[in-house]
Amino acid sequence: MWIYLVASLIGFSAGVLGSMFGLGGGFLMVPLLNIVGIDMRVAVGTSASAIFFNTLSSTIAYSRYKYVVYRAGALLSVSAVVTAYFGAQLTKVLDPDLLRTVFGFVLVLVGLRMMIAGGDDKATGENVVRWGIRNYVLLVLGGCLAGFVAGLLGVGGGVVNVPLLTSLGFSIHYAVATSSMAITITSVTSALTHYTLGNVDLGLLASLAPSLIVGAQIGASTARKTKSATLRKGFVVVLWFVAARMILKSLGFSIP
Numbered sequence: 609m610w611i612y613l614v615a616s617l618i619g620f621s622a623g624v625l626g627s628m629f630g631l632g633g634g635f636l637m638v639p640l641l642n643i644v645g646i647d648m649r650v651a652v653g654t655s656a657s658a659i660f661f662n663t664l665s666s667t668i669a670y671s672r673y674k675y676v677v678y679r680a681g682a683l684l685s686v687s688a689v690v691t692a693y694f695g696a697q698l699t700k701v702l703d704p705d706l707l708r709t710v711f712g713f714v715l716v717l718v719g720l721r722m723m724i725a726g727g728d729d730k731a732t733g734e735n736v737v738r739w740g741i742r743n744y745v746l747l748v749l750g751g752c753l754a755g756f757v758a759g760l761l762g763v764g765g766g767v768v769n770v771p772l773l774t775s776l777g778f779s780i781h782y783a784v785a786t787s788s789m790a791i792t793i794t795s796v797t798s799a800l801t802h803y804t805l806g807n808v809d810l811g812l813l814a815s816l817a818p819s820l821i822v823g824a825q826i827g828a829s830t831a832r833k834t835k836s837a838t839l840r841k842g843f844v845v846v847l848w849f850v851a852a853r854m855i856l857k858s859l860g861f862s863i864p
Contacts, residue, residue, distance in 0.1 A: 611644065611645070611646075611812070612811065612812070612814075612815040613815075614644050615641070615644075615812055615815040615816050615819075616815050616816070616818070616819045617819070618636070618637055618640045618641060618644075618816070618819075619633075619637070619658065619815065619816035619817070619818075619819035619820045619823065620819040620820070620822065620823040621636060621640075621823065622634075622636040622637045622640075622662065622820065622823065623662050623665070623819060623820040623821065623822065623823020623824045623826070623827060624823040624824070624826050624827040624830070625827065625846065626659070626662045626663070626666070626820075626823075626824065626827065627662060627663075627665070627666040627669070627788065627823065627824035627825075627826075627827025627828045627831070628784070628827040628828070628830055628831045628834075628839070628842065629766070629770070629784060629831075629839075629842065629843045629846050630666075630766045630769065630770050630783065630784035630785065630786075630787030630788050630791070630843075631764050631766035631767065631770075631787075631791075631846065631850075632659040632662055632663050632764045632765075632766055632788075632791045632795065633655075633658075633659060633662045633820065633823075634655045634656065634659050634764050635764065635846065635849065635850050635853075637651070637655040637658065637659075637816070638651050638652055638655045638864070639853070639863070639864040640864075641654070641655065641812075642864035643864050646809070646812070648864070649807050650807055650808070650809050650812070652802070652807065653802030653803070653805065653806075653807025653808045653809075654802075654807070654808050654809050654812045654813050654816070655816075656795065656798045656799055656801075656802050657795075657798075657799035657802060657803065657808050657813055658813055658816040658817060658820055659764070659791065659795045659798075659799075659820075660792060660795040660796060660799055661816075661817040661820045661821050661824075662820040662821070662823070662824045663788045663789070663791045663792040663795060663824070664792050664821075665820065665821040665822075665824035665825055665828075666785070666788040666792075666824040666827065666828050667785070667788045667789045667792050669824065669825050669828035669829065670784075670785030670788060670789075670828055671785075673785070673828070673832055675781050675782050675784075675785035675786075675832075676782075676785045676786055676788075676789050677778065677782055677785075677786045678789065679739075680747055680773065680778075680786050681786045681787075681789035681790045681793075682790075682793075683744065683747040683748055683751055684747055684750060684751035684754065684765070684769055684786070684787075684790035685751065685789070685790040685791075685792075685793035685794050686751065686793075687747075687748045687749075687750075687751030687752045687755065688751040688752065688754045688755030688758065688765055688790065688794045689755060689793070689794055689797055690752070690755065691751075691752045691753075691755035691756040691759065692755035692756065692758050692759035692794065692797060692798070693759060694756065694759065695755065695756040695757065695758065695759025695760035695761075696759035696760065696801075697759075698759075698760055702760070704760065704761060704858075705857075705858040705859075706858070707760065707761060708761055708854045708855065708857065708858035709854070709855055709858040709859065711757065711761060711763070711854065712851040712852070712854035712855035712858070713851070713855065715767060715847055715848070715850060715851035715854075716848060716851050718767075718771045718847065719844040719847045719848050719851070721771075722771055722774060722840060722843070722844050722847075723840070723841065723844050725774075738777075743776055746772070746776065747772070747776075750768060750769065750772040751765075751769075751790070753768050754767075754768035754769055754790075754794075755794065758794070758798070761854070763850065763854065764791065765787070765790060765791055765794060766787045766788075766791060767847060767850060769783070769786070769787035769790055769791070770783045770784060770787050770843060771847075773786055773787065774840075779836055780836050780839045780840045780843065781831060781832070781836065781839065784831060784839070784843070785828075
């Protein structure tokens with residue numbers, strides 16, 4: 609019984625941070641669930657299913673603040689759904705550990721670029737983005753990369769979505785909100801896949817979902833009140849955490 613109480617606390621923490629940074633919360637749920645004794649496959653599968661509740665709640669909150677750029681989110685999500693399947697299939701022929709190491713270092717560099725580039729607190733969503741062919745193509749390609757990486761390495765699409773959107777001119781608030789929308793759509797496919805594989809603990813999911821929903825509302829509200837520069841730095845720190853975990857696991861370190 610205690611495990612469900614702990615899961616609720618984990619869900620709340622993941623909900624707040626996942627919502628604030630547009631990452632879904634899986635980066636925190638998976639290792640913490642594994643630490644408290646949940647089998648890694650079940651932790652991954654249940655977390656992948658629970659992310660839907662986090663990002664849906666986040667998207668609803670950010671929609672009220674008018675931060676979600678729907679056409680950008682739609683382009684990212686539709687293309688990600690297509691490539692996620694192929695990424696998963698390639699795990700049979702490619703060495704995931706080598707790819708995790710390479711991608712982990714790429715994320716470190718992406719974080720450095722975001723930190724150096726800074727941001728404009730006055731920047732907003734669509735009115736700072738020129739909707740030319742170039743940006744449409746980049747959003748589709750970015751979505752394809754996010755889906756492919758998610759399928760191949762099990763990394764949430766937010767690590768691709770948010771840096772891409774900020775590079776196109778979105779402020780960090782709009783990038784986080786739009787990434788949440790994109791992940792909401794793509795998480796359905798991931799959840800169904802893990803459920804059919806038997807990796808979803810429904811009792812655990814029922815404990816995670818309510819706290820994720822509440823946490824996401826608090827996270828979105830906190831992000832709204834946070835300056836762009838501060839939110840950007842926070843995102844980079846979380847990005848580096850994800851990168852470090854990927855690199856260490858790929859090098860054989862026994863970490864959850």
